[in-house]
Each structure stands twice: as structure tokens, then as C-alpha cells.
Amino acid sequence: MDLRLTEEEVAFRAEVRAFLRDNLPASIREKGIAGRKLTKDDYVRWTRILADKGWAVPFWPKQWGGTGWSPVKQSIFLDETQRGNAPEAIAFGVSMVGPVIYTFGSQAQKERFLPRIVDLRDWWCQGFSEPGAGSDLASLRTSARRDGDSWVISGQKTWTTMAQYADWIFVLARTNPQAKKQEGISFFLVDMKTPGITVRPIQTIDGGHEVNEVFLDEVRAPLDALVGEENKGWDYAKFLLANERNGIARVGISKARLDRLRELAALPIYGSGPKIDDPFFRAKIAAVEVELKALEMTQMRVISNRRNDGKPDPASSVLKIKGSEIQQATTELLMEVVGPYALPYETTEDGSNEPPVGFDWSGPLAPTYFNNRKVTIYGGSNEIQRGIIAKAILGL
Numbered sequence: 001m002d003l004r005l006t007e008e009e010v011a012f013r014a015e016v017r018a019f020l021r022d023n024l025p026a027s028i029r030e031k032g033i034a035g036r037k038l039t040k041d042d043y044v045r046w047t048r049i050l051a052d053k054g055w056a057v058p059f060w061p062k063q064w065g066g067t068g069w070s071p072v073k074q075s076i077f078l079d080e081t082q083r084g085n086a087p088e089a090i091a092f093g094v095s096m097v098g099p100v101i102y103t104f105g106s107q108a109q110k111e112r113f114l115p116r117i118v119d120l121r122d123w124w125c126q127g128f129s130e131p132g133a134g135s136d137l138a139s140l141r142t143s144a145r146r147d148g149d150s151w152v153i154s155g156q157k158t159w160t161t162m163a164q165y166a167d168w169i170f171v172l173a174r175t176n177p178q179a180k181k182q183e184g185i186s187f188f189l190v191d192m193k194t195p196g197i198t199v200r201p202i203q204t205i206d207g208g209h210e211v212n213e214v215f216l217d218e219v220r221a222p223l224d225a226l227v228g229e230e231n232k233g234w235d236y237a238k239f240l241l242a243n244e245r246n247g248i249a250r251v252g253i254s255k256a257r258l259d260r261l262r263e264l265a266a267l268p269i270y271g272s273g274p275k276i277d278d279p280f281f282r283a284k285i286a287a288v289e290v291e292l293k294a295l296e297m298t299q300m301r302v303i304s305n306r307r308n309d310g311k312p313d314p315a316s317s318v319l320k321i322k323g324s325e326i327q328q329a330t331t332e333l334l335m336e337v338v339g340p341y342a343l344p345y346e347t348t349e350d351g352s353n354e355p356p357v358g359f360d361w362s363g364p365l366a367p368t369y370f371n372n373r374k375v376t377i378y379g380g381s382n383e384i385q386r387g388i389i390a391k392a393i394l395g396l
């Protein structure tokens with residue numbers, strides 16, 4: 001196995017870096033560095049810049065806007081865009097429902113939906129989890145029944161990320177209550193403007209509004225809202241969840257946070273010198289850097305394996321666990337830089353006219369720390385990933 005980049009791959013890295021330097025709007029980059037929340041407009045603006053360049057959906061088939069890049073190039077692109085503080089692609093369209101549609105959808109669904117994901121004309125959200133159906137997703141209770149020329153869908157979804165922005169939701173619903181639980185589920189594409197859909201915000205510990213409850217009350221969707229075959233939705237959901245785990249290590253994001261950490265730790269703090277002068281703190285940074293380097297190498301190994309045999313690798317569960325732990329460790333160290341000045345509550349949303357307490361850069365550190373508690377839960381909780389490792393890698 002050769003983990004070194006080829007000359008062409010090194011040149012590609014430089015090309016992506018130059019593109020970001022010249023095209024990522026400064027206001028968006030600065031929000032990314034500071035840890036402030038991006039608006040819907042920020043995401044749309046950046047996605048359209050990428051779409052104009054042909055880079056909005058790199059791993060899709062070329063026919064639908066993909067680039068034809070190798071897995072290594074895709075990984076370089078992800079790493080550079082994350083480290084460069086560019087907004088992440090809206091995964092619900094690009095990595096989740098898009099691949100389901102181009103793999104299992106009808107020609108009409110492909111033509112209707114895929115181009116609108118590429119330039120974010122349609123914002124999608126994920127209607128999988130329910131109260132009582134998270135890790136054990138197949139227990140979901142939302143139901144769908146045929147009635148004339150419609151599906152009628154009723155139930156409650158929860159933790160629906162950014163549903164408040166969404167034009168469409170993809171929904172798993174039970175179409176055969178008699179079948180074994182995985183066998184009676186279907187996959188639907190539903191317009192968020194349909195009567196009967198209510199979105200209620202869930203306020204999170206970081207003070208933000210990122211997740212929602214979505215209620216579906218006798219929602220009527222046309223028959224062609226069904227993806228693929230009736231009662232085969234679990235197969236499509238498994239395919240989608242495997243894609244969700246790709247890139248979940250977020251190595252580039254942790255690199256960007258470490259850049260920020262070194263920068264802030266070099267500043268003098270009230271009443272004391274820079275935090276970086278403390279050898280114990282430097283040792284903590286070094287420990288995270290070592291872990292991150294090891295994660296990056298493991299990610300390269302997983303990618304190069306994929307290059308050889310083309311199969312998904314259960315080692316991506318290792319990437320999820322280590323990647324999320326490192327993300328949390330970096331947000332914790334950022335809080336340590338300012339000590340008690342990380343505590344005053346400040347919103348990371350735009351538009352606050354309150355003067356900052358402490359430094360003008362310290363406000364988002366605590367909300368970012370609290371927000372990152374989520375990374376060990378979503379995308380399959382770390383306990384679930386450990387279960388996968390025990391079975392699929394260790395054979396226990």
C-alpha cells in the first residue's frame with residue numbers, strides 16, 4: 001500500500017487551495033474561522049460558486065454533474081475545503097438523497113430532482129429518526145397508505161436538521177405493518193409545502209436552532225413520491241446510511257480548529273501570558289495532533305483499500321469514532337485557551353447587538369463546544385460504531 005500522493009494529486013491539492021483563495025467569499029470564510037453560524041444564503045451562495053466550477057457534487061456520476069475524480073482526489077478536495085473554512089455541502093441532498101435517487105429512482109425523479117440538488121435550488125432534510133426510533137431505526141412508526149392517486153403519510157419525525165430551511169424531505173414510512181419490521185418500510189420524497197406538515201424548532205444547549213420536530217398529519221403525496229419499490233425502503237436507507245459515514249472523520253475540520261487553536265493560544269489573556277507558554281497545554285495540543293495524524297493515515301488506508309476492491313470498509317466506523325472524539329477534543333482545548341471567558345453566553349447567530357464579554361473572538365467558543373456534543377451521536381452513535389467494529393472487524 002502506498003500512502004504517498006502522486007505528483008498529479010499534489011498539483012490537484014494546490015489547485016483546490018488556489019480556487020478557495022480566489023473564490024470563497026471573505027465574509028463566509030471569516031464566519032467559518034470564528035465559529036459563527038452560517039445563514040441559508042451563505043450555503044446557497046457557496047454551493048452555486050462550486051456548481052459553476054463543476055465541483056458541487058464531486059462523487060456523483062458524471063452524467064448528473066460529478067467530476068470523475070478518484071477517491072483520493074475526492075478526499076483531498078474534502079480536506080482542503082474543510083481546512084479552508086468553506087461551508088460543508090448540504091449532506092441531505094448531496095450525500096444522502098441524491099445518490100439514492102440516481103441509484104434507485106425513476107428517470108423522471110432523476111431529471112426532476114438531481115439538477116436542483118447540484119445548485120441548491122432544493123434544500124433537502126432527512127426524515128428518518130423518530131421518538132423511539134434512532135439507533136433502532138427499523139422500529140419507526142410513521143405510516144403511509146395508498147388512497148386513490150395519493151400516499152397518505154402520518155407520523156412524527158425528530159432531530160430533523162435544518163428542516164426550517166428545507167423545500168423537500170425524504171421520509172421513511174411503514175407501508176406494511178404486518179411484515180417483519182425491516183421489510184415493511186418505503187422511501188418517499190415529500191414537498192415540505194404539502195398541507196399537514198408542521199415544523200417545530202428544538203432549542204439546543206448551544207443556544208442555536210439547528211434541529212426540529214416534523215409532524216406529518218395525513219400528508220397527501222402523489223404516487224410518484226415513492227422511490228424504487230414499495231416495502232424496499234430499508235435497502236435504500238442502508239445504502240444512504242453507508243454514504244453518510246463517508247467523510248465523517250472530518251479531518252480537515254479538526255486541522256482548521258487546530259490552526260485556530262494555535263493562533264488564539266498565542267494571544268495574551270487578561271492577567272496572564274499566552275496559553276501556549278504553558279508546557280502542559282502544549283503537551284495537550286501535541287497529543288491531539290498526534291491522534292489527528294494517525295486518523296489521517298488511517299483514512300488514507302481506508303481510501304486506498306476502497307481503491308483496490310471497491311467495497312465499503314467497516315473501518316469507516318473507526319474513522320467515525322476517532323474523528324468525532326478529536327473534534328470534541330479540539331473544541332474543549334479552544335475553551336481552555338480563554339478559561340472563564342469562554343463561559344459568558346453569546347449567540348453564534350448573526351445580528352446580535354450585545355457587546356462581547358471578554359474578547360471579541362471568545363463568544364462562539366462555548367457554543368461550538370456544546371454544539372459538538374452531537375458528533376458522537378449522529379451518523380450512527382459511537383456505541384453503535386463500536387458494535388460494528390466488534391462484529392465486522394474483530395469477529396466477536
Ligand SMILES: Cc1cc2nc3c(=O)[nH]c(=O)nc-3n(C[C@H](O)[C@H](O)[C@H](O)COP(=O)(O)OP(=O)(O)OC[C@H]3O[C@@H](n4cnc5c(N)ncnc54)[C@H](O)[C@@H]3O)c2cc1C
Binds near residue numbers: 126161381
Ligand atoms: C444534532 C443531531 C442532528 C440530527 N439530525 C438528524 C436528521 O437530520 N435526521 C434524522 O433522521 N435524524 C437525525 N438525528 C438523529 C440521530 O440519527 C439519532 O440521534 C441517533 O441515531 C441516535 O438515536 P437516538 O437519539 O434515538 O438515541 P438512542 O438510539 O435512544 O440511543 C440512546 C443511547 O443508547 C445507546 N445505544 C442505543 N442502541 C445501542 C446498542 N445497540 N448498543 C450500544 N449502545 C446503544 C446510544 O449510543 C445512545 O448513547 C440527529 C441527531 C443529532 C444529535
